Every structure is written in C-alpha cells, then in structure tokens.
Amino acid sequence: MATPIILEVRNLSVPPRLRGEVSFTLREGQRLCVYGHSGAGKTTLLRALFGLLAHRGSVVWHIPRASAGYAAQCPRLIPRANVLQQILWCSALHGASLSVHGSRIHDLLEWWGLEAHRHRLVHRLSIGERLRLELCCAAAVASRLLVVDGLLEQLDERTRRRFWEEMDARCARRELALIYATHSAREAELADHVLMLHEGRVLAMDTPEHLRAHAELQAVYLEPVQESSRSAVQATFCADGEVRLTIHPVATMEDVLQALVRRGGLE
Amino acid sequence: MSVLLRLSGMCLRLILTSPFYWTLVVVAFWICWRHALSEWAWAGFSAMAAVLALALAMFVDSGGGLVERVLLAQAGYLVLAAGVAAVLALSLLTWAAGVMVLR
Numbered sequence: 001m002a003t004p005i006i007l008e009v010r011n012l013s014v015p016p017r018l019r020g021e022v023s024f025t026l027r028e029g030q031r032l033c034v035y036g037h038s039g040a041g042k043t044t045l046l047r048a049l050f051g052l053l054a055h056r057g058s059v060v061w062h063i064p065r066a067s068a069g070y071a072a073q074c075p076r077l078i079p080r081a082n083v084l085q086q087i088l089w090c091s092a093l094h095g096a097s098l099s100v101h102g103s104r105i106h107d108l109l110e111w112w113g114l115e116a117h118r119h120r121l122v123h124r125l126s127i128g129e130r131l132r133l134e135l136c137c138a139a140a141v142a143s144r145l146l147v148v149d150g151l152l153e154q155l156d157e158r159t160r161r162r163f164w165e166e167m168d169a170r171c172a173r174r175e176l177a178l179i180y181a182t183h184s185a186r187e188a189e190l191a192d193h194v195l196m197l198h199e200g201r202v203l204a205m206d207t208p209e210h211l212r213a214h215a216e217l218q219a220v221y222l223e224p225v226q227e228s229s230r231s232a233v234q235a236t237f238c239a240d241g242e243v244r245l246t247i248h249p250v251a252t253m254e255d256v257l258q259a260l261v262r263r264g265g266l267e
Numbered sequence: 268m269s270v271l272l273r274l275s276g277m278c279l280r281l282i283l284t285s286p287f288y289w290t291l292v293v294v295a296f297w298i299c300w301r302h303a304l305s306e307w308a309w310a311g312f313s314a315m316a317a318v319l320a321l322a323l324a325m326f327v328d329s330g331g332g333l334v335e336r337v338l339l340a341q342a343g344y345l346v347l348a349a350g351v352a353a354v355l356a357l358s359l360l361t362w363a364a365g366v367m368v369l370r
Binding site for chain 1: 269270273274277280281284285324328329330331332333335336337338339340341342345346
C-alpha cells in the first residue's frame with residue numbers, strides 16, 4: 001500500500017520572487033529539503049505553502065493544517081509572554097490544550113534546553129534561545145508535519161545532532177514528515193529529496209545522490225557539498241613531524257579527530 | 268472550552284501588560300471625571316482602549332508575529348471569540364470600578 005500523502009503542490013509560483021513553477025508530493029515520513037542560496041525563493045515557497053502569500057497554482061493539504069508546525073526564519077514570538085506561555089498559547093492556537101504541569105511540556109522544555117528559562121520573558125532570552133523557542137513551539141504543535149525555515153544551520157552542533165536523530169526515528173516510524181529550507185549543502189544531504197531553487201527558479205528535484213551526479217548542477221549543488229565535506233579541517237604534516245591543523249569555524253571535535261585519523265596522526 | 272479559556276487568558280495578558288492600554292485608560296478616566304460623563308461612557312472608552320491594545324499586540328508587536336501564527340493555525344474565529352470574551356470581561360470590571368469611583 002502506498003504511503004499516505006500529506007501535501008500536494010502543483011505548479012506553484014509566487015511572482016516576482018518565485019517565478020518558476022514548483023510541483024511536488026510529500027508523503028508521510030518523507031524529508032524534503034528546499035535548497036538554494038540566499039534570495040533563491042526558499043522562504044517565499046514555504047510561506048506560500050501555508051497561504052501566507054498570494055500565489056498561483058494549487059496547494060492541497062491532506063492533513064489538517066493545525067497538525068503542521070512552522071518555525072520561521074525570524075522568530076515570531078508572542079510579545080510580553082514568558083517561555084512557558086509561548087508554548088501553551090501556540091499549542092492552544094492549534095487546538096491543543098497542554099497542561100502546565102504535564103509531562104509533555106516538561107519534555108519539550110527539557111529537550112530544547114529551555115527548562116531553566118521557563119518563566120523568563122522572551123525579550124530577556126538570547127538570540128540562540130529565541131531560535132530554540134521558535135523551534136520548540138513548532139515542534140509542540142507539529143503532529144504530522146514540521147516545516148523549518150533556515151533555522152537548523154543556526155543551531156549549536158549538539159542540538160542539531162539530537163534534532164536529526166529525533167527526526168530519523170520519527171520519520172522512519174512515519175509519524176512525522178519534514179520540510180526544511182537551507183542554504184547549507186551539508187544539511188541538504190540529510191533529506192530524502194532536495195528541491196533546488198536558484199534565483200526564483202526550480203533547478204531540479206531529486207535525491208541528494210542523483211543531484212550530485214548531475215554535471216549541470218555542480219556549480220550550485222556539488223561544489224558546496226564538496227566544499228563542506230572537503231572538510232572543515234585540513235591536516236598537513238610538517239617536516240619536523242608536527243601536524244598542522246587548519247580549522248574552519250564550523251569544525252566540530254569529530255571533524256578534527258577524523259582529519260587526524262585520515263592523515264595517520266591518530267590511532 | 269479549555270482552549271478558548273487559555274486564549275482568552277492570552278488576550279487578557281496582552282491587554283493588561285500593554286503600556287498603550289494603561290495610557291488610554293488614564294486619559295479616558297480623566298476625560299470622564301473632568302466632564303462628569305456617565306459610567307457607560309467610561310465603560311465604552313475602556314473597551315475601545317482594550318480593543319486597540321489587543322490589535323496593536325497582534326498586528327504590530329513582534330512584526331505582526333501573533334497574527335501570522337493565527338493565520339498559520341487557521342484559528343481566526345477562535346482568537347476572535349477569545350478576544351471578544353477578554354474585552355467584555357475587562358470592560359465589565361472597569362465599568363464596576365468606574366461606578367464606584369465616578370459616582
């Protein structure tokens with residue numbers, strides 16, 4: 001039996017930002033990445049899916065819209081409310097009444113590292129905490145579909161890894177589908193399908209493996225992928241037996257250790 | 268019902284924590300006291316202040332983030348009902364307070 005469809009998009013365009021026509025079908029448990037450089041039309045596409053922008057073409061939701069959570073690039077938090085109220089009110093808007101002392105709210109705050117700030121007002125949170133709160137609000141209401149607009153590459157490495165582990169598990173169980181927009185090729189590699197946008201036009205839509213094989217897409221996709229996998233760390237052996245490491249800002253300890261292992265500097 | 272109550276609580280908090288609302292209420296109270304207007308005029312002014320403060324919180328604060336959330340969740344009627352309930356409750360309270368003070 002075919003996996004149930006969540007969202008069908010046919011010939012969607014939002015002139016003048018998104019001039020090309022976008023068509024795709026999203027099924028339960030699928031992960032779709034909207035990939036492109038800044039100004040490619042990623043946010044425009046996501047906002048049009050939710051009807052926040054006037055568009056041409058059709059968007060058919062096969063699930064209730066209230067079961068989809070949307071984390072926007074610029075957090076749209078409720079003014080003059082604390083962290084706990086943000087989550088409770090967001091879920092109330094989606095028709096769910098979470099208990100203030102329930103395990104669900106506790107789990108969410110714990111998972112997103114916001115438990116210590118539960119009574120803190122939004123304007124007293126750091127930018128990173130606001131991003132996490134925006135994602136937490138979206139995750140609280142996303143029972144069938146989670147849409148994340150460009151926030152993942154701004155998360156710290158630990159939270160991002162945990163996020164992808166959680167998504168792997170939930171998508172494998174077909175509990176949740178994911179649409180995320182990114183300009184990070186490394187992030188795009190984690191999707192089942194990548195919709196590639198470039199200056200408001202659709203370049204391709206395929207699996208990451210097939211996109212890497214397309215010669216004409218190399219300038220937009222393959223080079224950044226190679227760049228990001230070429231590594232954030234380069235290890236070179238000096239004449240005096242020293243190992244010199246060039247570490248790019250995105251490097252993690254894992255990258256450093258892998259670079260050393262590759263060059264035989266570590267066993 | 269619990270969702271409606273929670274959203275009414277949200278609207279009440281947005282109104283009561285708004286400096287704009289309190290400014291309007293103080294001005295309205297002064298006008299009513301100075302010109303010896305009835306408590307109904309006072310209740311009307313305070314209801315108007317509450318509606319304006321709520322609209323400001325939804326459409327202007329946080330770049331209109333709240334109204335976008337409402338549109339995303341397709342919860343327009345729910346929030347409208349919750350907002351009306353909050354404004355009515357607040358107007359009743361201010362009317363009662365006005366009756367005691369202005370008479």
